[in-house]
Amino acid sequence: MSPGVPSLPAALDWDRVxxxxxxxxxxxxxxxxxxxxxxxxxxLGLVGGVVGTFVMMRDLxxxxxxxxxxxxAGAAAALLVGADVVTGSLAGSVLAALVMALMGLRARESNxxxxxxxxxxxxxxxxxxxxxxxxxxxxxxxxxGQIVSVDPVQLTSMAVLSAVVLVGLSVMWRPLTFxxxxxxxxxxxxxxxxxxSVVFMVLLGVAVAMSxxxxxALLVLALLITPAAAAMNLTASPVRIVVLSVVxxxxxxxxxxxxxLGGSLPISPYVTTISFLLWLLSRAAATVRSRx
Numbered sequence: 001m002s003p004g005v006p007s008l009p010a011a012l013d014w015d016r017v018x019x020x021x022x023x024x025x026x027x028x029x030x031x032x033x034x035x036x037x038x039x040x041x042x043x044l045g046l047v048g049g050v051v052g053t054f055v056m057m058r059d060l061x062x063x064x065x066x067x068x069x070x071x072x073a074g075a076a077a078a079l080l081v082g083a084d085v086v087t088g089s090l091a092g093s094v095l096a097a098l099v100m101a102l103m104g105l106r107a108r109e110s111n112x113x114x115x116x117x118x119x120x121x122x123x124x125x126x127x128x129x130x131x132x133x134x135x136x137x138x139x140x141x142x143x144x145g146q147i148v149s150v151d152p153v154q155l156t157s158m159a160v161l162s163a164v165v166l167v168g169l170s171v172m173w174r175p176l177t178f179x180x181x182x183x184x185x186x187x188x189x190x191x192x193x194x195x196x197s198v199v200f201m202v203l204l205g206v207a208v209a210m211s212x213x214x215x216x217a218l219l220v221l222a223l224l225i226t227p228a229a230a231a232m233n234l235t236a237s238p239v240r241i242v243v244l245s246v247v248x249x250x251x252x253x254x255x256x257x258x259x260x261l262g263g264s265l266p267i268s269p270y271v272t273t274i275s276f277l278l279w280l281l282s283r284a285a286a287t288v289r290s291r292x
Contacts, residue, residue: 037150037214038257043162044214044223045253049246050169051207052228053238054200057180061225063100063201066114067208069121070096072217076128086157090209096121097205101198125217150213158213161206168203176200177238214253219268223249226275233282248278 055064074092078085096117103113150158169176179186179196187193211220231244256271 034150034257034261036152036155038254040150040155040158040214041253041257042250043158044211045250046246047162047165047207048211048223048253049227049249050166050242051204052224052249053231053242053245054169054176054180055204055224056228056232057177058200060204061221062111062114064204064208064221064224066100066118066121067093067096067205068212068217068220069118069125071121071205071209071212073121073124073128075212075217076125076132080128080132086154086209086213089212090161090206092121093205093209093212094202095205097201097208098198101201154213158210161210165203165206168199172196172199214267215271216266216268219272222268222272222275223253226272226279227252230275230279230282233279233286248275251278 055061071089071093074095075085075089077083077092078088099117100113175186175191176196178189179191179193183193207224208220211223215223227248228241228245230248231241234244235241252271252275255274256267259270260267
């Protein structure tokens with residue numbers, strides 16, 4: 001090559017790319033070793049599918065992202081001081097949910113509250129991670145997810161949190177559905193709309209904290225938003241929406257974990273891709289049906 005002429009970048013090694021995405025050597029052993037992660041993904045799919053239905057009904061997609069940022073900050077703070085990361089993530093999520101519920105309801109400016117809290121939480125998380133001197137993989141997993149970190153003790157705690165969320169939603173299912181569909185009419189009927197909203201936001205915070213452990217803070221929307229949005233493209237029945245949302249969330253979570261076991265990439269690209277494909281197919285099906 002002539003002097004002074006910049007060298008061209010090397011051609012992309014597609015064999016290396018494919019081998020990093022799909023590698024199924026010793027796959028059976030990995031399945032048995034990471035069975036806790038698969039069960040954790042199944043729990044998250046169940047909780048995410050149910051909670052996501054109400055998130056879409058109440059138009060809280062932006063709030064989910066805001067809660068995830070504060071959950072990330074809490075987890076990063078726990079990582080910095082050597083505390084339990086799950087507890088830190090849960091504390092950040094619940095605190096953010098309470099602030100958004102109380103301030104948003106009082107000022108009727110929920111989007112503004114979320115918009116203020118999101119960069120604050122992300123900035124705090126980045127600050128804590130920059131001060132953390134431990135393994136860089138721990139920092140990365142808070143943002144993009146990690147499937148190998150779920151042990152039996154963590155799985156038990158996730159099962160307990162899942163039960164809390166599902167039992168809480170089942171108890172308040174009818175008033176929550178009414179308040180989500182028509183809050184003014186629900187308030188006129190005497191329902192405690194404010195209290196219902198606060199309780200739901202706390203349950204949402206718990207669900208977000210659980211999701212951050214697996215899919216990471218940046219991509220939690222793929223679990224709590226996309227499956228429910230895909231289900232709403234296919235049906236208007238509340239029962240069918242919940243069922244389809246759970247099915248789609250399970251496909252994304254469990255399918256993403258099973259694919260991630262065979263590659264060297266984080267779990268989040270697999271989960272987000274499956275979720276997006278399901279939404280895209282449901283959107284296409286809705287378009288075809290409307291034309292007919």
